[in-house]
Amino acid sequence: GAVVSQHPSWVICKSGTSVKIECRSLDFQATTMFWYRQFPKQSLMLMATSNEGSKATYEQGVEKDKFLINHASLTLSTLTVTSAHPEDSSFYICSARERGGSTEAFFGQGTRLTVV
Amino acid sequence: GQQLNQSPQSMFIQEGEDVSMNCTSSSIFNTWLWYKQDPGEGPVLLIALYKAGELTSNGRLTAQFGITRKDSFLNISASIPSDVGIYFCAGQRSGGYNKLIFGAGTRLAVHP
Numbered sequence: 001g002a003v004v005s006q007h008p009s010w011v012i013c014k015s016g017t018s019v020k021i022e023c024r025s026l027d028f029q030a031t032t033m034f035w036y037r038q039f040p041k042q043s044l045m046l047m048a049t050s051n052e053g054s055k056a057t058y059e060q061g062v063e064k065d066k067f068l069i070n071h072a073s074l075t076l077s078t079l080t081v082t083s084a085h086p087e088d089s090s091f092y093i094c095s096a097r098e099r100g101g102s103t104e105a106f107f108g109q110g111t112r113l114t115v116v
Numbered sequence: 117g118q119q120l121n122q123s124p125q126s127m128f129i130q131e132g133e134d135v136s137m138n139c140t141s142s143s144i145f146n147t148w149l150w151y152k153q154d155p156g157e158g159p160v161l162l163i164a165l166y167k168a169g170e171l172t173s174n175g176r177l178t179a180q181f182g183i184t185r186k187d188s189f190l191n192i193s194a195s196i197p198s199d200v201g202i203y204f205c206a207g208q209r210s211g212g213y214n215k216l217i218f219g220a221g222t223r224l225a226v227h228p
Contacts, residue, residue: 041223044159044218
């Protein structure tokens with residue numbers, strides 16, 4: 001149980017285009033999902049917290065208009081990187097917490113974004 | 117963003133050796149979690165700790181929640197090549213959606 005699936009696993013896009021990443025909880029309902037980015041050899045940095053049916057809460061320094069988050073159902077959250085630039089290239093990872101469950105968060109397999 | 121102090125930064129050991137890593141914080145956490153991340157993958161939960169002083173094992177892994185609630189350690193006994201990866205501690209406070217704060221990671225290499 002507690003499987004979180006992220007799609008796509010990797011994506012290459014041109015500068016100026018937008019990219020959508022999906023995060024799905026496959027066998028549980030997730031009221032809260034978290035989006036992280038991770039640069040090479042660094043730790044996970046929280047970008048935003050996504051709650052089903054409400055606006056995401058962004059961490060300080062994260063542009064909400066650039067990183068659009070939608071959590072429209074209890075099993076799906078999406079992160080859209082708008083007008084991507086090469087500096088947005090990174091490893092993006094989501095995690096999900098089960099509704100009414102423990103404090104543990106389960107992670108997706110990550111999405112490698114490369115902007116050329 | 118805020119991080120925990122995790123050490124050591126990296127370790128290179130011989131197969132069969134025991135490994136120990138720890139995390140400390142200047143503030144209190146209600147939960148400590150230990151994750152392992154393989155290259156190009158998301159972190160996988162190894163052990164979750166919920167009470168101060170709690171000692172929990174998962175196979176060859178043992179982790180403890182410090183009495184002061186400001187630290188935790190993870191031990192790996194009799195290391196094997198597949199233990200290679202990056203180990204992250206994560207602390208959680210109550211409130212604020214219970215978001216996790218991660219350590220910088222310990223990169224483990226195991227020499228056969």
